[in-house]
Amino acid sequence: MVDFQSRNRRTRDDERGESETDSESDEPTDDESESSAPDEPETTAEADESDRGPVAGVAVVTVADDRSVEDDPVGDAVIDALGPHELVTRELLGRDHDGVQGAVDALVNRGDVDGVVTVGGTGTSTRDITVEAVHPLFEKALPGFGELFRRRFYEAVGTDVIATRAAAGIADGTPVFCLPGSVEGARLGTEEIVVEQIGRLSDRIDEEP
Known part of the structure; x- marks a missing residue:
């Protein structure tokens, strides 16, 4: 007597075995998996560091008569927003033309200062x-900074x-960046523009012959 249940079971077992063999043969080997794996993207921190450029030594100058x-909350806002950059020195000056000019001129000639941020004295x-x-x-003005800042600050x-x-x-x-004497404006300009550009500009200037 033919055992149809047994025959059917053997047939299903054979088919399942062939299916598993085919499935195993389709799986990539370790070498194939490694070679086809995509390159890992840059981490957020690495991308941010690339955008910012090198770390800069920064001098912060507040121009005001009443503090x-x-x-000095405005100067504090700039310093807090410097992120990875290093505060080298901080000064507070009165609203005196020659005094401000002389102080900034001295700062840009310091070997440990890669950039200067002034706050205050930019109104009308x-x-x-x-x-x-x-x-x-300035031997070279950067009008794009003021244009970009005003576009952002308009909001x-x-x-x-x-x-x-x-x-x-x-x-x-x-x-050198001259920002307004409001906490909001000083913070916005530093966070959204200065932090990203001060190191890159300094590095680009150093590379020039």
């Missing part, structure tokens, strides 16, 4: 003299942004 270094009053004091030191202050004369340039081979 001290111990009570007669006492706002930072831009007038610093601009003559916070609206059309009042036209009175913000934020500026930047290269003085004696050192990038």
